[in-house]
Amino acid sequence: MLAWLIDVVLHLDRHLLELLTRYELWIYPILFAVIFAETGLVVTPFLPGDSLLFAVGALAAVDRSGVLQAPLASVTLGAAAVLGNTVNYSIGRAIGPPAFSGRYRLLKVQYLRRTEEFFRRHGAMAILVSRFLPVIRTCAPFVAGVGRMPFARFLAYTLAGGFAWVLLFVWGGYLFGNIPLVKEHFGVVTLLIVAVSLVPLASALWRRSPAPAE
Incomplete structure (x- = not known):
């Protein structure tokens, strides 16, 4: 599983082109399902959302068949992201606090406390930033549902x-995916996108880690 995921990330442009060639217009529901799953299911945060979107834009710029179009892809995948978040929120709201204890125990209690503190500091803006x-x-909408954030605000x-x-x-x-340097090193670029996206999370975890004992 890990080897397959690494191969997909490193050669995302190639895999995406193969899907487009084989399935043509069905590429849209396939991409919709991936983005929906990454945001709508709390157990699938490992899916490559950022790099996939970048690859979609790069391929749309050079797709001579006209099947993959950036405006249509933007609307379709934007809807997938919103629907995924909404489903994730609804699941959290339906389960409630037992998600962190009892028979569900999907997340640890300290995660709930940290996320509640994050929401207290940033309010509903945390939903926008977490995107x-x-x-x-993947976790923020679920926790917002558990905490019963007003749906309209969410x-x-x-x-x-x-x-x-x-x-x-x-x-x-x-705009940038087909620049020769980027195209020749697309796998490296996708890894950089993932790494840069993880910097804020790593920074937050580092700040929260206890200081070493003297």
Whole structure:
């Protein structure tokens, strides 16, 4: 599983082109399902959302068949991100606090406390910001549902964050993904995208780690 995932990330442009060639218009529901799963299921934060969106934009820029179009992809994948977040929120709201204890125990109690503190500091804006942080963007809607954040407020920030995220990466790939240097080292670029996306999370974890005993 890990080897397959690494191969997909390193050769995302090639795999995406193979899917487009084989399935043509079915590429849209396939991409929709991947983005939906990454944001809608709390157990699938490992899916390569950022790099996938970048690759979609890069491929759309050179697709002579006209099947993969950046505007349509942006709307489709933006909708997938919003729907995924909404389903994730609904699951968290339905399960409630037992998600952190009892028979469900999906997440640890300290995760709930840390996330609640994060929401206290940043309010509903945390939903928008978390969209740009891998792993956190999968957990944040779930925890917002557990904490019963008002749905209207949650949806407003989810719409803004979901479409901003998709537009940034799809159109970033569309504009820069076919620059010769980027194209020749596409696997390295996708890894850099993943690494840069994880920097804020790593920084937050480092700041929260206890100081070594003297």
